[in-house]
Amino acid sequence: MAANMYRVGDYVYFENSSSNPYLIRRIEELNKTANGNVEAKVVCFYRRRDISNSLIMLADKHAKEVEEESETTIEVDLTDKQKHQLKHRELFLSRQYESLPATHIRGKCSVALLNETESVLSYLEKEDTFFYSLVYDPSLKTLLADKGEIRVGPRYQADVPDMLAEGELDDREQAKLEVKVWDPDSPLTDRQIDQFLVVARAVGTFARALDCSSSVRQPSLHMSAAAASRDITLFHAMDTLHKHNYDLSSAISVLVPLGGPVLCRDEMEEWSASEASLFEEALEKYGKDFNDIRQDFLPWKSLTSIIEYYYMWKTTDRYVQQKRLKAAEAESKLKQVYIPTYNKPNPNQISSNNGKPAAVNGAMGASYQAQAPLIGRACESCYTPQSHQWYSWGPPNMQCRLCASCWIYWKKYGGLKMPTQTDDDKLSSSQPTEESHVRTHMSRQATQGTPVRNTGSPKSAVKTRQAFFLHTTCWTKLARQVCKNTLRLRQAARRPFVPINCAAIKAEYADRHCELAGNPLKIKSTRKPLSCIIGYLG
Incomplete structure (x- = not known):
């Protein structure tokens, strides 16, 4: 009963879409409308996925400056997975208010101003816990440091000079004294x-x-x-x-x-x-x-x-x-309102407890059948092949799915549990979204390469958010030269949603492997290393 009682000042999840992550809001007022419904006036919090890449880079720069100024190391040695999930816990406070139906509340969470004296791991160890340090203005598209920052630590303490002994000369500037x-x-x-x-x-x-x-x-x-x-x-x-x-x-x-x-x-x-x-x-x-x-x-x-x-x-x-x-x-x-636990089936469910596929609405609003290729497909986040419940995720024609635990994580934290970016992509401050992860999965299936956003190219600034290039592996380059009859990469790129016949590629490679055994192919690298490009650009 207490978990379902919501009061002014509570941080809560709001659901505005069955396929999108929850909204995180703070209740300021609870008002009863003329028709008997309850509306909540709330303060808006934004996630990293909700703001532009340029502002995310600004937020990361601010975090580095704070860490450099701090005498204690804030960013402890974290794994790639922990760093990835820590970004899901970061929010941006705003001065924007909105009114939402109280029936859309889906649970409580906790949001706190980032404490420099506390380990960042404490936010990962607690469920439904978030932090913020910057204020986002959605109208002006700006990020500012929160003025309510509590300055704790030795660098903010006053230096009290020693008391002068009797008869000792005072060399301080008298004009600055009380x-x-x-x-x-x-x-x-x-x-x-x-x-x-x-x-x-x-x-x-x-x-x-x-x-x-x-x-x-x-x-x-x-x-x-x-x-x-x-x-x-x-x-x-x-x-x-x-x-x-x-x-x-x-x-x-x-x-x-x-x-x-x-x-x-x-x-x-x-x-x-x-x-x-x-x-x-x-x-x-x-x-x-x-x-x-x-x-x-x-x-x-x-x-x-x-x-x-x-x-x-x-x-x-x-x-x-x-x-x-x-x-x-x-x-x-x-003063408070009781909202019962929401237990209606989500329209993104694609199978019941017995594992049988069913016809459902996809994450993007289209209807499709969960057919045979979907039954053995692993979770897009944790890659587990088994779950008591599956949820459709991403564009319907990709037929991606998440297991039950990853779906709850996606709804609460707005991201996937496992990082999908490569080391080069981590240089970009942009947070992986649903679309970028699907494109990554699609490109990996098509060419077995590693998708990387082209952050080193000057032309990338004018490209759309969906633009990326393929940093292919040696095996992919070898397959291009050996399997020219089967692997027609240009035709495949024009039809990205059509799967490539990997079995035919393997068969052709096996046939030609004997011919090329005595005359191995040399793989030429057409792309210059990043250091050369940086030197050329100055």
Whole structure:
């Protein structure tokens, strides 16, 4: 029962498609609609597969910089499989909100800000655990470091200098040191100090009555007196008293110079009503993200001014009224909702427990029959030939399938358990997607080569996402020269979904092997090594 209760603040899986991975969201609100359904207002998290390759490269660069700056090694010695699966656990926070039906929730998960002091293996050891360190803006297509980063570690600690001995010379720069602004051991009593502060507030009230702009903003005497009683007036009075060595007569004369009484105004008085409305609107959108508030709503204000205004605004009646209004709205919202476990059969299932194939809808929406070639086909992820349940995956004409455990992994983490990229492909920061894995499998069957994205070629920048070249093996090159009658590679490339008759190729090779036994073929390498290409490009 507790596992099916979902509350505000929970990280959950949402299913928007039977064949795509789950969406990962954080519940912000649970609202009941007019027709009785429950909708969840959620914060969106994005996976690596959801953003462009250029941003993924930027994210990897940021991770390297963080690791280099850290005194402790974040990236421990991981296997290729662990590195591959760790990418499935990385998310990108966004400021985007959306409303989704609560009935599409498929379970809970955990998302945390990347902790530099914790081993990355801890995220792999726990099920349904993800991490994030960057914020993704889907409209601007940008990645930024999360401003909520908790700086933990020895490099963020202050260096406290040793205490100077009595009579020791101080070689520090005096202008950068703190200045004493108040002496608690002054000759004045508390009563005398309070009387001086009353005089300062009275002078402030009189100064506002004489000032035209202040009289417009505080039309009544009560409002002027309240504004004169704020901290800015008291700070000025105490600072004046300290500068005049706590001489009351000298300090009072400074409060009212020849030009008129001194007027001290803080941010609450300096801001206009329209600026205050803009600030409240920005605070509703961004929260306490003062940099974004200044950039998008109040660029003519300094960051210090905005922060000071925020803490003064929290002491006003308007803030109290808004807080009460939000509390009343929260009372009308749902605190939690019960969503039963989703147990309907997935339309991607292609066989039942007894292993008999059935007619189903494919992963891409087309219908086909799970025929004989599919029965003995291994899982595309873990390559196991047996499973109590199979799921169709990839384009229907490829008839690829995943076992039950790999299908659950695909739905939760958005990738396959086993890495399918080669060492050259790992240089590319792009994450293997469903389409790229199917193309890899197709190319491997067609030519028994190793598919690699052409990351070293200048032309690759203008190619589509589906473009790749085949880095063929020696056996494939040998088969091209020996089996010219059977292996017509150009015709096969034009019809990529038609399987190649490997048995005929083997038979022709066996027939010609005896002829070429005394005169072995020499395999010429037509592709230059990558080092030569890099040297040529400079």
